[in-house]
Amino acid sequence: xxxxxxxxxxxxxxxxxxxxxxxxxxxxxxxxxxxxxxxxxxxxxxxxxxxxxxxxxxxxxxxxxxxxxxxxxxxxxxxxxxxxxxxxxxxxxxxxxxxxxxxxxxxxxxxxxxxxxxxxxxxxxxxxxxxxxxxxxxxxxxxxxxxxxxxxxxxxxxxxxxxxxxxxxxxxxxxxxxxxxxxxxxxxxxxxxxxxxxxxxxxxxxxxxxxxxxxxxxxxxxxxxxxxxxxxxxxxxxxxxxxxxxxxxxxxxxxxxxxxxxxxxxxxxxxxxxxxxxxxxxxxxxxxxxxxxxxxxxxxxxxxxxxxxxxxxxxxxxxxxxxxxxxxxxxxxxxxxxxxxxxxx
Amino acid sequence: xxxxxxxxxxxxxxxxxxxxxxxxxxxxxxxxxxxxxxxxxxxxxxxxxxxxxxxxxxxxxxxxxxxxxxxxxxxxxxxxxxxxxxxxxxxxxxxxxxxxxxxxxxxxxxxxxxxxxxxxxxxxxxxxxxxxxxxxxxxxxxxxxxxxxxxxxxxxxxxxxxxxxxxxxxxxxxxxxxxxxxxxxxxxxxxxxxxxxxxxxxxxxxxxxxxxxxxxxxxxxxxxxxxxxxxxxxxxxxxxxxxxxxxxxxxxxxxxxxxxxxxxxxxxxxxxxxxxxxxxxxxxxxxxxxxxxxxxxxxxxxxxxxxxxxxxxxxxxxxxxxxxxxxxxxxxxxxxxxxxxxxxx
DNA sequence: GCTGCGTGTTTAATCGTTTAAACAAAAGTA
DNA sequence: TACTTTTGTTTAAACGATTAAACACGCAGC
Numbered sequence: 001x002x003x004x005x006x007x008x009x010x011x012x013x014x015x016x017x018x019x020x021x022x023x024x025x026x027x028x029x030x031x032x033x034x035x036x037x038x039x040x041x042x043x044x045x046x047x048x049x050x051x052x053x054x055x056x057x058x059x060x061x062x063x064x065x066x067x068x069x070x071x072x073x074x075x076x077x078x079x080x081x082x083x084x085x086x087x088x089x090x091x092x093x094x095x096x097x098x099x100x101x102x103x104x105x106x107x108x109x110x111x112x113x114x115x116x117x118x119x120x121x122x123x124x125x126x127x128x129x130x131x132x133x134x135x136x137x138x139x140x141x142x143x144x145x146x147x148x149x150x151x152x153x154x155x156x157x158x159x160x161x162x163x164x165x166x167x168x169x170x171x172x173x174x175x176x177x178x179x180x181x182x183x184x185x186x187x188x189x190x191x192x193x194x195x196x197x198x199x200x201x202x203x204x205x206x207x208x209x210x211x212x213x214x215x216x217x218x219x220x221x222x223x224x225x226x227x228x229x230x231x232x233x234x235x236x237x238x239x240x241x242x243x244x245x246x247x248x249x250x251x252x253x254x255x256x257x258x259x260x261x262x263x264x265x266x267x268x269x270x271x272x273x274x275x276x277x278x279x280x281x282x283x284x285x286x287x288x289x290x291x292x293x294x295x296x297x298x299x300x301x302x303x304x305x306x307x308x309x310x311x312x313x314x315x316x317x318x319x320x321x322x323x324x325x326x327x328x329x330x331x332x333x334x335x336x337x338x339x340x341x342x343x344x345x
Numbered sequence: 346x347x348x349x350x351x352x353x354x355x356x357x358x359x360x361x362x363x364x365x366x367x368x369x370x371x372x373x374x375x376x377x378x379x380x381x382x383x384x385x386x387x388x389x390x391x392x393x394x395x396x397x398x399x400x401x402x403x404x405x406x407x408x409x410x411x412x413x414x415x416x417x418x419x420x421x422x423x424x425x426x427x428x429x430x431x432x433x434x435x436x437x438x439x440x441x442x443x444x445x446x447x448x449x450x451x452x453x454x455x456x457x458x459x460x461x462x463x464x465x466x467x468x469x470x471x472x473x474x475x476x477x478x479x480x481x482x483x484x485x486x487x488x489x490x491x492x493x494x495x496x497x498x499x500x501x502x503x504x505x506x507x508x509x510x511x512x513x514x515x516x517x518x519x520x521x522x523x524x525x526x527x528x529x530x531x532x533x534x535x536x537x538x539x540x541x542x543x544x545x546x547x548x549x550x551x552x553x554x555x556x557x558x559x560x561x562x563x564x565x566x567x568x569x570x571x572x573x574x575x576x577x578x579x580x581x582x583x584x585x586x587x588x589x590x591x592x593x594x595x596x597x598x599x600x601x602x603x604x605x606x607x608x609x610x611x612x613x614x615x616x617x618x619x620x621x622x623x624x625x626x627x628x629x630x631x632x633x634x635x636x637x638x639x640x641x642x643x644x645x646x647x648x649x650x651x652x653x654x655x656x657x658x659x660x661x662x663x664x665x666x667x668x669x670x671x672x673x674x675x676x677x678x679x680x681x682x683x684x685x686x687x688x689x690x
Numbered sequence: 691g692c693t694g695c696g697t698g699t700t701t702a703a704t705c706g707t708t709t710a711a712a713c714a715a716a717a718g719t720a
Numbered sequence: 721t722a723c724t725t726t727t728g729t730t731t732a733a734a735c736g737a738t739t740a741a742a743c744a745c746g747c748a749g750c
Contacts, residue, residue: 006706017730022708029709032727054463055409056706059400059735066464075429077422084420084446096460098443101429115441118399119411257628264632282628283602287609289634351736362700367738374739377698401736404705 005048013044021045025052058120067310068116068124070100070109071149077282078253078297079127082149085303086125093311095122104129104224113139123310125149130193130224145313147306151195152322159313161305161323165195168295168327169202172249172277174210175293175329179337181247181275182212185238187231187259188251190221199251199279217241222255231258239268247275247335253282260288275335291332298325350393358389366390370397403465412655413461413469415445415454416494422627423598423642424472427494430648431470438656440467449569451477462489468655470494475538475569490658492651496540497667504658506650506668510540513640513672514547517594517622519555520638520674524682526592526620527557530583532576532604533596535566544596544624562586567600576603584613592620592680598627605633620680636677643670 007025011018016037023029024041058064067090071079079101087097098121100112109132116124123145128136133153139146140158148160176184186203189196200219207214218241220234238245250256256278268274270290278285278294285292302325309321352370356363361382368374369386403409412435416424424446432442443461447454454477461469468490473481478498484491485503493505521529531548534541545564552559563586565579583590595601601623613619615635623630623639630637647670654666 004706007708008706018707019709019731020729022706023729026708029728032729034728037728051459051463053404053465053706055400055404055465056735057708059398059404059706059737060708062735064400073429074419074432075422075425077420077425080420080422080425084418087419087444087446096443096464098441099432101432114396118396119441120398120400257632260632264634264636284627284629284632287602287605287629288632289609291609349736352738353736363737364701364739365699368699371738374698377696379698382698398736401705402738404707404736405738407705 004053005050006053007050010041010044010048010050013048014041016041025050062120064120064122065094066096066098066119066121067307068098068100068113068119068121069126069149070102070112070116070124071127072104072129073101074099075101076254078280081299082303085300086307089304089307093307095307095311102127102129106130106132106135110135117144122314123147125306125310127151128153130191143317145310145317147310147313149302149306151193154194157320159309159319159321161302161309161325162195163297163302163325163327165198165327166202166205168279168329169199169249170206171327171329172293172295173203173206175331176247176249176275176277176335177206177210177212179247179275179335183215183218183243183245184212184247184249185218185220185241185245186249186251187220187222187234187238187255188249189224189255191224196251203249215241215243218245226254226258228258231255232262235259235262239266239274245274247277250276250278253278253280256280256292257282257284260284260292264289271334271336272338277329277335281330286332288334290334293332293335294330295327296330297327301325349398350395351398352395355386355389355393355395358393359386361386370395407465409465409467410439411441411443411464411466412652413443413445413458413464413466414471414494415447415457415461415469416472417449417474418446419444420446421599423625426644427648430645431652434649434652438652440652440656447472447474449474451475451480455480458484467659468492470651470655472496473498475536488662490655490662492655492658494647494651496538499539502665504654504664504666506647506654506670507540508642508647508670508672510543510672511547511550513624513674514544514594515551515554516672516674517638517640518548518551520676521592521594521620521622521680522551522555522557524592524620524680528560528563528588528590528592529557530563530565530586530590530593531596532565532567532579532583532593532600534569534600536569541596548594560586560588563590571599571603573603576600577607580604580607584611584619590619592622595621595623598623598625601637602627602629605629605637609634616679616681617683622674622680626675631677633679635679638677638680639675640672641675642672646670 007018007021010021021041024038069086073079083099090097102109106129109129113135125147127149128151136156148158152160152162173184188200204214220237222230222234238248250259270276276292278292281294281296285294305323313319352363352366355366366386369383414431418424419428428444435442445457451474454474458480470492472494473496481501493503497505497507518529533545549559565582567575567579583593595604615621621637623637626639626641630639650668658664
C-alpha cells in the first residue's frame with residue numbers, strides 16, 4: 001500500500017534524531033533549536049512530502065481530533081443539513097467528523113457509539129433515539145464528552161442543544177387560530193422522546209388555552225419508522241373526523257412529505273379546505289403549490305453551539321452547557337386566510 | 346479521559362502474557378491454545394468490558410477498516426442518499442466511513458483527501474470536482490485504492506461507477522419529442538466534468554438526430570456554485586428566447602429546485618406551457634403541483650458497486666473495475682401532452 | 691537415553707509518534 | 721579557573737496492539 005515517509009526518514013536524511021524532527025515539526029522547544037537545523041529539517045520534510053501519521057500520533061497523545069456524530073438518518077434533509085454545518089464547524093477547529101445513522105434504533109445506536117469509541121473519537125455529538133438513556137448514562141460515567149443534539153433526556157444531566165419545541169408548537173397553533181381555524185389536527189410520532197412529547201403537548205396546551213376542546217381524533221400518532229401507509233391513514237382519519245379538521249400541524253418533515261403527497265392526490269385545496277404547518281424546513285415546502293408555512297429551527301446556531309460545547313468540554317472536562325433555542329415560524333401561503341387569498345389573486 | 350482496559354490488563358488478571366490474550370481474542374493459533382486458558386481469557390475480557398483499541402491495532406496492522414467518501418455536498422439530497430447507502434454497505438463489511446464535502450473546489454478536495462490519508466483510510470470513494478485530475482493521478486501513483494463515483498476522467502484509468510449520462514439525456518429529450526415538444530431547452534452547468542459534458546451532448550445529439558436545429562439560447566449554462574440568480578436568469582432567457590422553449594431539461598436537482606421556484610411564481614402552467622424534466626430525484630419533484638418527470642439514477646446499485654469495487658481493490662491490489670449503469674426515466678405529469686392532461690381531468 | 695515432535699505459552703521486536711530526562715558543549719558568571 | 725546556565729541535541733520509554741520466533745515441557749519412537 002502506501003509506503004509513507006516517517007519521522008525517521010527525515011531524521012536519517014538530516015543526520016539528526018527523530019525526536020528533534022518531531023520537536024521542529026510541532027514547533028515545540030521553541031527557543032532551543034538552532035535556526036539552521038530547524039530550517040534543514042523543514043526543507044527535507046517538504047522535499048519528502050512528509051505528513052504525519054495521525055494514527056501513531058493519536059495513539060501517543062490519546063487525542064484523535066475526531067468527533068463522532070450520530071443522527072437518526074443522514075439521508076434525511078434535516079440531519080444532512082445539520083451534519084454539514086457540524087462538519088464545517090469542526091473542520092474549522094481541525095477536527096474530523098465521523099457520522100453514523102441510528103435509524104431510531106437504540107441497539108444500532110449503542111453499536112455505533114462503541115465503534116466510534118473504539119476508534120477513539122475525542123467526543124460525541126448525539127441525537128439519541130428513544131430508550132437509549134442507558135447508553136448516555138454509561139458514557140457519562142466513563143467521562144466521555146458528549147453533547148446531545150435536537151433531543152435530550154430530562155433526567156440526565158448532560159450538555160445539549162435543543163429548541164423549545166413546546167413553544168414552537170404553541171406558536172404554530174396560535175397562528176392557525178389567528179387565521180380563524182379552530183378545528184386543528186396534528187400528526188406526530190408516538191414516541192416518548194422528550195422533544196416529541198413537547199411538540200405534542202404544545203399543540204394540546206395551545207388549544208386548551210384558547211378554550212378549544214381537543215377531539216381525540218384530531219391528534220394522530222404514527223410510528224417513528226415513517227411508514228407511508230400509516231401516515232396516509234392518519235391524514236384520512238383527520239379528514240373524516242367529526243368535525244373534520246380545517247388545519248393540521250405536521251410533527252416532522254417526513255410526516256409532512258408523506259401527508260402532502262396524499263393531499264396532493266386528493267381534491268383538497270390548501271389553504272382553503274385545509275391549512276398546513278410543518279416542523280422543519282425542506283425545499284419541497286416552498287415548491288408545494290401552496291408554499292407551506294413551517295417552523296424553522298436555527299440549524300446554523302444549533303450546529304455551531306453543539307461543536308463549541310463539545311470542544312470546550314474537551315478542554316475543561318466536566319463543563320456542562322445547555323441551550324434551548326427559539327424556533328421561528330415562517331409564514332407562507334398554506335396558512336393564509338381564505339379571504340386574503342382571494343385578495344392576493 | 347477514558348481509562349480503558351488494555352490487553353495487558355487482561356493478561357495480568359489472567360496470569361498470562363499479552364500475546365496470548367491477543368491470540369485468543371483474534372482466534373489465531375487455533376489448534377494450540379488450551380481450551381481452559383482461552384475460556385478464562387475470554388471471561389476476563391468480557392468481565393472487564395474490553396474492546397480493542399483500533400488506533401493501536403491499525404498502527405500495527407496498517408489497516409484501519411475505514412473508507413473515506415468525498416462528495417460534492419453532503420447536504421444535497423443526491424449526495425446524502427448515496428452516502429447513506431455507502432455507509433450501510435461499508436458497515437456490513439465492518440468498515441467505518443468518513444465523509445467530506447468538497448464544494449466542487451479542487452483545493453478543498455485535495456485537502457480533504459490528505460486529511461483522510463493522514464488518518465490512514467484504507468481506500469477512498471471519490472466524486473472528484475473539475476480540475477482535480479492531478480490529485481487522482483497522484484493517488485494512483487501512490488497505489489492508494491480509489492473508486493470514482495458519479496464522475497470520471499476519460500484520460501485516467503481508475504475504477505469507477507457512473508451512469509450513462511449521454512444516453513439518459515438522449516432518452517429525456519426523445520421523450521419530450523415524443524410528446525410533441527420540439528423547442529426544447531436545457532439548463533446545465535458550465536463545467537468540464539465529463540458526466541456533465543455528456544448530459545449536455547446527449548441533449549444536443551438527441552435534437553440533432555431528430556432534425557431539430559438547436560438554438561443557441563436554448564442551452565443555458567450556469568456556474569456550478571449554484572447561484573440562484575444565475576439560474577433564474579437562465580430560466581428567463583429560455584422563456585424569452587425566439588422561439589421560446591416549450592420544454593426544458595434541468596441538469597441537476599439543484600438547478601431544478603431553483604428553476605421550479607421561479608416557475609412557480611410566474612404564471613406559467615406546467616406542463617401546458619412548459620414541460621420539465623429533471624436529472625435525479627428529490628421528494629420535492631413529486632410534490633410539485635405537476636409532479637415532475639425525472640431521470641432516476643440507480644443509487645442503491647451505484648453505492649453497492651462502489652463499495653464492492655473498493656473492497657476488492659483492497660484485497661487484490663491493482664484490480665480495476667468499472668461500471669456504467671443505465672438511468673431510467675420516471676414519467677410523471679410534468680411532461681404529459683396537454684391533450685392527455687385534459688382527458689385525465 | 692537421545693532425538694524429534696506436538697502442544698501451550700512467552701519473548702521481544704515493531705508500527706510512528708511524543709516527551710521527559712539525560713547529555714554535551716558553549717557561554718556566562720564570579 | 722571553576723562553577724553554573726544556557727543552548728542544542730539525543731536517549732529511551734511509552735502508547736496498545738500484532739506476530740514471528742523462541743522456549744519449555746511432555747511424550748513417542750528407537
